[in-house]
């Protein structure tokens with residue numbers, strides 16, 4: 001693909017607006033169309049995201065969106081319980097897919113989506129923007145070559161109080177509600193990126209009367225014996241930060257799922273024999289600019305992959321997404337959270 005990549009946004013909800021704003025900053029990409037269940041919503045969205053060549057086409061159904069010849073890749077931004085159905089729609093229309101996180105509700109559904117992508121020979125990536133973020137990528141590469149020592153302990157937490165009504169997707173189990181899938185996927189992904197694939201995970205959770213996990217905490221054991229404590233909350237304001245303790249010091253990452261930078265503080269023997277204290281701090285920054293709020297970098301990665309003829313991204317490979325979906329299946333099994341998709 002050498003032409004400007006035409007994007008179609010499927011579902012005009014909250015994240016779709018953030019994504020569209022950042023997409024406008026991505027070279028070689030254009031917002032070609034938006035599709036909503038209601039024509040008025042699609043039109044209102046299109047009017048808010050007018051590009052250099054005018055507003056994107058506004059479609060009053062997802063079927064019309066995926067049939068739009070100006071659309072090369074569909075960004076699926078519906079609630080997670082509907083991702084598989086909507087990705088299928090796009091693949092069957094011959095489109096590539098960037099699908100919001102979590103890819104699906106269950107590992108089995110995620111495998112089905114990956115199989116569909118292969119069957120239709122289309123590109124598929126989970127919209128795990130954290131894995132495409134320049135600072136996270138730099139930190140991961142530095143850790144991999146031992147720049148800051150060997151990681152022994154990682155902590156990451158993400159949470160905000162959800163005050164929505166019971167029909168909101170964040171609290172509606174039929175749409176995939178729950179802190180683990182909505183927020184816990186980030187600390188789990190961060191640990192996976194920094195430490196490798198978990199060998200063992202143990203979860204505990206507080207469930208609502210309706211059976212969704214409002215608060216969840218996970219301990220994990222990773223390759224080489226590194227340990228992680230991870231949490232997600234829909235009832236409280238967590239720090240949203242991460243830290244990685246290594247045998248040489250500590251890395252602190254504020255807003256770890258889209259950080260502006262990370263800081264390594266070495267703790268070294270200062271030579272006095274009995275005094276060990278902090279050395280000079282190292283600020284870790286990305287090698288590329290952050291595009292908008294960070295959603296632009298994941299869109300740029302999709303554009304890069306499509307131009308290179310790839311069917312998956314090395315930054316968010318299918319195997320990684322599937323491993324994380326299986327981890328969330330296992331934590332849900334341990335804490336007793338089930339979705340209708342588990343019965344299928």
Ligand SMILES: NC(=O)c1ccc[n+]([C@@H]2O[C@H](COP(=O)([O-])OP(=O)(O)OC[C@H]3O[C@@H](n4cnc5c(N)ncnc54)[C@H](OP(=O)(O)O)[C@@H]3O)[C@@H](O)[C@H]2O)c1
Nearest residue numbers: 011012013014015016036037077078079080100101102169
């Ligand atoms: N990457 C991130 O930082 C991030 C942040 C937030 C959310 N997300 C993910 O993005 C997805 C959407 O989240 P959101 O916060 O944007 O949700 P939202 O504001 O509720 O929007 C979801 C949209 O999905 C469409 N939809 C289709 N069928 C629906 C149904 N039965 N019930 C409700 N909505 C339906 C609606 O769009 P139309 O009416 O236009 O068809 C709705 O506006 C979720 O999977 C979430 O995990 C990612």
